[in-house]
Amino acid sequence: MEWLKTLLVVLQIIAAIGVIGLVLVQQGKGADMGAAFGGGSSGGLFGAAGSANFLSRLTAIFATVFFISTLGITLLGSTKSQNSGVLSGTSAPAPVVAPEVPADTAKNSSAAPTAPVTGSSQNIPK
Template sequence: MEILKTLIWIVNLISAFAVIVLVLMQHGKGADMGAAFGSGASGSLFGATGSANFLSRTTAVLSTIFFATCLALVLLSSGSKQQDLGVMAKPIEQTVAPSTAPAGATNNQNPVQNGKIPD
């Protein structure tokens, strides 16, 4: 199972890096005007419009692979564990501070005694 997780992590990281590189390689919408006046786009590797289609399709495929591997990692990491509520699962323990009064002494500082307020 750990080998499968490691393989998915590797594919995830490679696809993430490839998506970043492909997005940075693509031209923005403003580059089309410069290409219309002969900026050398027709002499590119994929032709005048071929690079935009190739890069956008490759980016879409790699982003789909990235999201699929992310989903697979989430499902693999949470599938076998029990639901853990963390702090909420533990009962709250109330601690009582120890009294500093000597044994046999009464606490006269509290005006409320036996649930009644003195007059």
């Protein structure tokens, strides 16, 4: 399933670059910028209006491929994976065990014992 997601991402990147390139090459309405790329000649490969129609159709195809690949990536990313990794077999976390302190270390400790705090020594406002 991971290879399909990788394929869709590659397809989406190619489609995005294709849409960007085709939009930049197309001639706008009333603009003569397309003549620099051969859009002004009527005897060209596609004819007078053929290049505009061809570029528009190709842009629509790339945009559709981009849209479909985006939906596919979203659907693949939203499904839960069956293999959830290391914790897939456990239902509860393992209990935490306190480390054992050797008896001679506890007797030789230089820390002062703490006195319990009583309720009378605290000043609690009512």
